[in-house]
Amino acid sequence: MAAAAKPKNGRLCSICNDRRAALKRPKTLEQICRECFYAVFEDEIHKVIVENQIFKPGERIAIGASGGKDSTVLAYVLSELNRRHNYGLDLFLLSVDEGITGYRDDSLETVKRNEIQYGLPLKVVSYKELYGWTMDEIVKLIGLKNNCTFCGVFRRQALDRGAALLKVDKLVTGHNADDIAETVLLNILRGDIARLSRCTSITTGEDGPIPRCKPFKYTYEKEIVMYAYFKRLDYFSTECIYSPNAYRGFVREFIKDLERIRPRAILDIIKSGEDFRISASTKMPEQGNCERCGYISSQKWCKACVLLEGLNRGLPKLGIGRSRVLSNEPNKDTKQTNGTKNMQSKQCGTLDF
Amino acid sequence: MQLTLEFGGGLELLCDSVKIHKVDVDPQTEEEKVTMKQLLPWIRTNLIKERLEMFMKGDSVRPGVLVLVNDCDWELSGQLDTVLEEKDVIVFISTLHGG
Numbered sequence: 001m002a003a004a005a006k007p008k009n010g011r012l013c014s015i016c017n018d019r020r021a022a023l024k025r026p027k028t029l030e031q032i033c034r035e036c037f038y039a040v041f042e043d044e045i046h047k048v049i050v051e052n053q054i055f056k057p058g059e060r061i062a063i064g065a066s067g068g069k070d071s072t073v074l075a076y077v078l079s080e081l082n083r084r085h086n087y088g089l090d091l092f093l094l095s096v097d098e099g100i101t102g103y104r105d106d107s108l109e110t111v112k113r114n115e116i117q118y119g120l121p122l123k124v125v126s127y128k129e130l131y132g133w134t135m136d137e138i139v140k141l142i143g144l145k146n147n148c149t150f151c152g153v154f155r156r157q158a159l160d161r162g163a164a165l166l167k168v169d170k171l172v173t174g175h176n177a178d179d180i181a182e183t184v185l186l187n188i189l190r191g192d193i194a195r196l197s198r199c200t201s202i203t204t205g206e207d208g209p210i211p212r213c214k215p216f217k218y219t220y221e222k223e224i225v226m227y228a229y230f231k232r233l234d235y236f237s238t239e240c241i242y243s244p245n246a247y248r249g250f251v252r253e254f255i256k257d258l259e260r261i262r263p264r265a266i267l268d269i270i271k272s273g274e275d276f277r278i279s280a281s282t283k284m285p286e287q288g289n290c291e292r293c294g295y296i297s298s299q300k301w302c303k304a305c306v307l308l309e310g311l312n313r314g315l316p317k318l319g320i321g322r323s324r325v326l327s328n329e330p331n332k333d334t335k336q337t338n339g340t341k342n343m344q345s346k347q348c349g350t351l352d353f
Numbered sequence: 354m355q356l357t358l359e360f361g362g363g364l365e366l367l368c369d370s371v372k373i374h375k376v377d378v379d380p381q382t383e384e385e386k387v388t389m390k391q392l393l394p395w396i397r398t399n400l401i402k403e404r405l406e407m408f409m410k411g412d413s414v415r416p417g418v419l420v421l422v423n424d425c426d427w428e429l430s431g432q433l434d435t436v437l438e439e440k441d442v443i444v445f446i447s448t449l450h451g452g
Binding site: 021023221237252253256257 | 361366417419421424425444449
């Protein structure tokens with residue numbers, strides 16, 4: 001890292017009025033210095049945690065850790081806040097090894113360094129041990145179409161299984177404000193009412209075995225990356241080699257374009273998502289349990305079991321398509337399945353809500 | 354004029370996985386100054402080897418790419434109008450990769 005030359009502007013921080021400003025906050029457009037930035041960034045997350053009563057003293061908490069920027073900053077900030085404000089939490093890092101050579105093996109090295117740097121015990125669960133398949137093997141069989149569906153469905157369960165093995169009370173993930181705004185738009189575009197109504201919740205799955213929380217719900221991606229940069233946090237930033245990055249990618253780019261024009265747009269979209277009211281007469285899928293593995297499911301079998309059955313029987317297309325109409329009306333949805341399967345393939349599966 | 358350019362957050366993959374580049378960029382005429390507006394096309398021509406669209410959109414960086422000049426957010430120094438000086442350090446970080 002080269003030593004910085006003199007700053008380009010003499011403007012002072014609008015909070016301390018003492019040091020030079022280092023960044024413009026997207027949320028408030030304030031120009032603030034590095035030290036005040038650290039303080040407001042951490043304080044806001046602390047406030048979100050307190051106001052939403054995310055944690056109770058003595059709880060065991062797993063941090064879903066991919067080695068990427070969001071989960072790395074989350075692990076760092078949470079262990080800091082836990083110490084500073086005496087949350088009394090037992091924190092763990094939980095990683096999923098999808099079995100993607102040249103991507104996950106490298107990012108897992110980052111998580112292993114985080115384990116030492118932050119002194120948090122790490123648990124890794126792999127697709128191979130849970131399902132008998134690595135993503136490399138799945139892609140070899142099914143190609144690069146719909147692979148993100150497999151990965152997304154498997155990851156969601158893998159995190160829950162890992163959390164159960166760690167005997168934690170909750171799982172926290174690094175989803176940030178930009179991710180949530182993206183998901184709100186994506187769910188509107190897909191017409192997915194069930195997900196639209198829950199994707200903005202800070203805590204989900206409270207009725208299930210392991211609730212999930214998003215402490216970065218109101219935290220801008222720009223600030224997370226700036227924080228990681230200024231603090232020199234060690235994170236991994238390579239795109240998944242199998243991610244076609246198409247559908248979510250378009251929404252993502254649209255959100256970034258909006259942010260450039262009006263940074264508040266991100267929070268406004270989240271607010272709109274929260275204010276959506278689903279009419280009481282809308283039939284929502286009922287949550288039950290998978291008859292095969294017992295995992296939470298609105299169908300006879302959960303999505304992972306359907307996908308796995310397809311893989312093991314050499315029919316990998318089984319279970320690709322609209323899950324809502326899958327097992328109840330098998331004849332009616334054949335045509336629709338073909339038409340919608342690309343839409344269903346969730347891009348960049350790390351963003352499962 | 355000597356500048357240090359740093360690429361991070363995955364952008365280094367667009368320039369042969371090299372993160373830090375010490376470069377020499379000269380203004381078109383003696384009395385003219387180099388601004389970010391001139392530096393970006395220079396980078397496009399001289400450093401970016403693939404997937405240019407990940408780095409630039411129009412005449413600026415792609416939205417979602419953060420720029421710091423001497424560790425200061427370029428939104429505070431006028432973005433494309435930021436005037437560069439000898440030994441300045443310019444950092445580009447993509448926020449678009451992975452979570």
